Amino acid sequence: GQNIDQPTEMTATEGAIVQINCTYQTSGFNGLFWYQQHAGEAPTFLSYNVLDGLEEKGRFSSFLSRSKGYSYLLLKELQMKDSASYLCAVTLGGFQKLVFGTGTRLLVSP
Amino acid sequence: KAGVTQTPRYLIKTRGQQVTLSCSPISGHRSVSWYQQTPGQGLQFLFEYFSETQRNKGNFPGRFSGRQFSNSRSEMNVSTLELGDSALYLCASSLAASGDTQYFGPGTRLTVL
Numbered sequence: 001g002q003n004i005d006q007p008t009e010m011t012a013t014e015g016a017i018v019q020i021n022c023t024y025q026t027s028g029f030n031g032l033f034w035y036q037q038h039a040g041e042a043p044t045f046l047s048y049n050v051l052d053g054l055e056e057k058g059r060f061s062s063f064l065s066r067s068k069g070y071s072y073l074l075l076k077e078l079q080m081k082d083s084a085s086y087l088c089a090v091t092l093g094g095f096q097k098l099v100f101g102t103g104t105r106l107l108v109s110p
Numbered sequence: 111k112a113g114v115t116q117t118p119r120y121l122i123k124t125r126g127q128q129v130t131l132s133c134s135p136i137s138g139h140r141s142v143s144w145y146q147q148t149p150g151q152g153l154q155f156l157f158e159y160f161s162e163t164q165r166n167k168g169n170f171p172g173r174f175s176g177r178q179f180s181n182s183r184s185e186m187n188v189s190t191l192e193l194g195d196s197a198l199y200l201c202a203s204s205l206a207a208s209g210d211t212q213y214f215g216p217g218t219r220l221t222v223l
Contacts, residue, residue, distance in 0.1 A: 030209055031209050033211070033212075035214075041216070042114075042200060042214040042215060042216050042217055043153075043200070043214045044214070045211050045212075045213065048209070048211060050209065087152075087153065089153075091209055096141050096143055096158050096160070096165065096166065096204060096206075096210065096212070097143070097155050097158060097166045097168070098143070098145075098153075098155060098202075098212060099155065100145075100152055100153040100154070101152070102152045103152060103153075
């Protein structure tokens, strides 16, 4: 079966840096997505990693290690609006099917 | 470019009824996927359509079905509704190939009483 783990909840302070980890055990791994979802809204795309290494996009960076089945999302210079759930999802084989972790709820406080 | 649209946004039904949800993908996107989101189970894949054909299916009972039209618009149908079907149903569209980014619509909030 497929297993994707993320911490349930994290808290951080405005202006700080936070790292959200995601570990996965899947067969036929293709790539890994990170999405952000504010309460009551649709998930929005943040990043996609296929190869090992770090992808940087403004305040957000995402890292992937295929051999370790591990990824993280790094958020810098946290803002109040970053309070949301962060979803890690993998794609398998040649299919357009996202398998999601349970998501990490991030609370940013002043 | 307009995003993914879903109708209706909210629905209230009673047990035993059936419901049809609609999704219009981003222009040019040919793949449409459906997901169910609940507090307990998170986001779970229902099925994916491409060129009017179901390419992949998740582990849901046969009461859940879908289809895609020639203009890539998609519908999903749930028959004989159960209380546990109460959820946010999200549709996502992408260009076509595996690994293409999926863009989500706002979802349809279904409540079954």
